[in-house]
Amino acid sequence: MSFSQSIVHHPLLDQQPAGDRDLFAIRAELFTSDAEEALFALYGQQPDYDDWLSRFYDIIAEGFAARPDDLKKLDQQRVHIPDWFQKPHMMGYSAYADRFGGTLAGVADRLDYLADMGITYLHLMPITKPCAGENDGGYAVEDYEMIDPRLGTMADLERLAAACRDRGISLVSDLALNHTADSHAWAKAAKAGDPHYQAYYHCFPDRRLPDLYEQSLDEVFPINAPGNFTHIPQMDRWVWTTFYPYQWDLNYSNPAVFAEMLRIMLQLANRGVEVLRLDSVAFMWKAMGTDCRNQPQAHQLLRAFRALLRIAAPALALKAEAIVAPEHLTAYLGEGAHAGKECQLGYHNTLMVLLWSALAEGRADRLTRMLRRMPSPPANTSWITYVRCHDDIGWPVLDVERQGDGPSDHVRFLSDFYAGRSANSFARGQSFQTGEDRAVHGTSGMLASLAGLESACDAGNDQAITQAMARISLLHSIIFAFGGIPLLYMGDELGMLNDHSFEGDPQKAADTRWLHRPTMDWAKADERHEKGSLTHRIYSTIRHLIDCRADFPALHGDTPSRPLSAANPHIFVMRRSGARGRLLLLANFSASPQIITADEVIAARFRFPLKDRLSQSRFDGLDDLVLAPYACHWLEETNA
The missing domain is CATH 3.20.20.80 (Glycosidases)
Structure with missing residues (x-):
């Protein structure tokens, strides 16, 4: 039985209404392959990988079972209206x-x-x-x-x-x-010498590895917090602190950290x-010889x-x-x-x-x-x-x-x-x-x-x-x-x-x-x-x-935005064009009036007459367009 099948039979899900179980099962069938592809790439070499995978699925089953009914209703609305944020x-x-x-x-x-x-x-x-x-x-x-x-x-x-x-x-x-405070319970346990929680962070017994990492790292706050590692006297370890000494970077190569954050998200x-x-x-991921960003x-x-x-x-x-x-x-x-x-x-x-x-x-x-x-x-x-x-x-x-x-x-x-x-x-x-x-x-x-x-x-x-x-x-x-x-x-x-x-x-x-x-x-x-x-x-x-x-x-998020080169370097030209509508944006970044020719508007594949949605002004194309200092126009075609 695959994990996507076994999770549907999780004991907590058995207590859910049949309709909720069915929806969960459909989503598990759709998305567990995406999850497992990424999780295997991250943690597949762990000898207890299957146990961790089961733990991750326990967490989402627990999260779903605890989810209030009004939020489950919102879940369904968002599934049916996936462009809600667009x-x-x-x-x-x-x-x-x-x-x-x-x-x-x-x-x-x-x-x-x-x-x-x-x-x-x-x-x-x-x-x-x-x-x-x-x-x-x-x-x-x-x-x-x-x-x-x-x-x-x-x-x-x-x-x-x-x-x-x-x-x-x-x-x-x-x-x-990326990080917790050094006063977080995990960090406190790490300071006290608990190896389980020291593994939640990047801890080093000496400067050998930190010095090697530093060769390719930048400093985020070079004035207030130079360097990327901080010595912690309580445990005599160097801890990775990208931002400030009191912010300890989490170690996501440890699946326990992933599990904790997944639970917190839910x-x-x-x-x-x-x-x-x-x-x-x-x-979030560190790799020797890189700047440890965008890995x-x-x-x-x-x-x-x-x-x-x-x-x-x-x-x-x-x-x-x-x-x-x-x-x-x-x-x-x-x-x-x-x-x-x-x-x-x-x-x-x-x-x-x-x-x-x-x-x-x-x-x-x-x-x-x-x-x-x-x-x-x-x-x-x-x-x-x-x-x-x-x-x-x-x-x-x-x-x-x-x-x-x-x-x-x-x-x-x-x-x-x-x-x-x-x-x-x-x-x-x-x-x-x-x-x-x-x-x-x-x-x-x-x-x-x-x-x-x-x-x-x-x-x-x-x-x-x-x-x-x-x-x-x-x-x-x-x-x-x-x-x-x-x-x-x-x-x-x-x-x-x-x-x-x-x-x-x-x-x-x-x-x-x-x-x-x-x-x-x-x-x-x-x-x-x-x-x-x-x-x-x-x-x-x-x-x-x-x-x-x-x-x-035309401002729906699925309508592409395309900046267009302009003959006048002071003017920003952008075209949005898609099935939902079209917009030509013209913006003057100069403190003086600037001109864009009617020919450039036509070259942008817009036909006169145009109406500015912001000011209701009309442009018939008989003359070039004069943009006032710092003016911006949202132009749309009109047949009126």
Whole structure:
């Protein structure tokens, strides 16, 4: 009897209604081959491989048996509507729970604000219990099965998830897959000398192997946390710590770690979480002589998790947080024979960085060139498109063509520009992990401050304010039309500015990312209804984009996006064309008006007359199109 057959007869499943057993059996028949292919590649050489395989199937049977009836109903809805996250009405919002609502209950009290905006996807930054003190913004997890006590309890999470579903909002939660806090129970046991739990991590008795690994490794935080290994005196071992010394990398070559994480994923899914943001997935597998990123086994891990979860909880979607070079990005959605079999969603980090690059340069040719090199996402997957998030803007992804050591001149330019060190800069940001040797990591800052609104307001310059507002609109107009789920970062819909309060907190002062992690300004949120205020102007622009997107079939996630080369280097041209509809996006990244010829529009296979969905303006093709500074048009054909 095959495992796919034996699992259907698991004792826990015998207690389920016949209809539920049948559905589970169908899904097991469909997806166990995908799971076993990946699991055998990972663990097939283990002498007890069959025992581990049985344990993995026990976990998904247990997870399915414990799944509440309303979530099993959601499972069936998502099976029958697999493109639910690709629909154009999907609109995301990202926030720290404590900074948005104080607690999970407080977030629930603010859901009407989000629903009124048209939000259908709410990502709350880490809500599970972090370690005390420095914890990388909550990503150093001490207990995956406990909510941060400052936020509430697992019962509060269930209530929040249910309240979100009632409003058509999918709740998203983080899962730090690559590492735990050094105060996690597994790490504590390892420190105490337990070999079982030392095997959950990468532990070394001396520096011989760490020194060999270091020869090909980069440093993620070279200023604040140099090196990739930390000596732990309690056990006299060196532990792999890619990010910070208090974050221990998990050892996924040990099947026990895979089993633990699979169980935790199902627990969160059964609490009502609909999307798991898988943190730092590119780092999950270590291989000597490589940079230990984007290894084939990391993709096998994702395929195994996805296949098993499709059996037990198919409503759960996986989102890859893979901040990697453009050529590696699409792979986290699956490619080749495995296309669409890893994560359903992935952050389009490259697009975000390129947008800021184009804004600083005042031209779009680099944006166009690099996007044209990237493959389209596989069927039944989508990007998460965004302008800002809780992290820095990491410039090194633009150095894919770099020759030699050190950052390119362009990356140095961007770092200086957005830190306000350039004479012509409109930005008010701060460098992140940029050292005296000018090694460049990234830039911190809120969207409005980076786009020039803060400096313009300080100067009382109305023209500069207008330009800053146009930049904010331009960036959002592109991410809303690019394809996938657009994600607003908390406060950007209101034009909130940098928060310098972190500079007085010793635990945060060294991390400039707290510059863009403010507490939600609810008084400012009330200003969104005050006509004529800057807040109202920004909020109205965002709301207008959401409304224009929501019922536009051409923005369904399965409609391909194709950047087109433009004769004018200041203009970004993108075509979306498919069975659901067509869109031609034109965006001017210059501070001066720019022209695109009618012939170029025709060459893009669009026929006049065209109507701009955003402004309702019409273009008949008799004259060339003049794009105002920082203007963006969503053009569609019309026969009227």
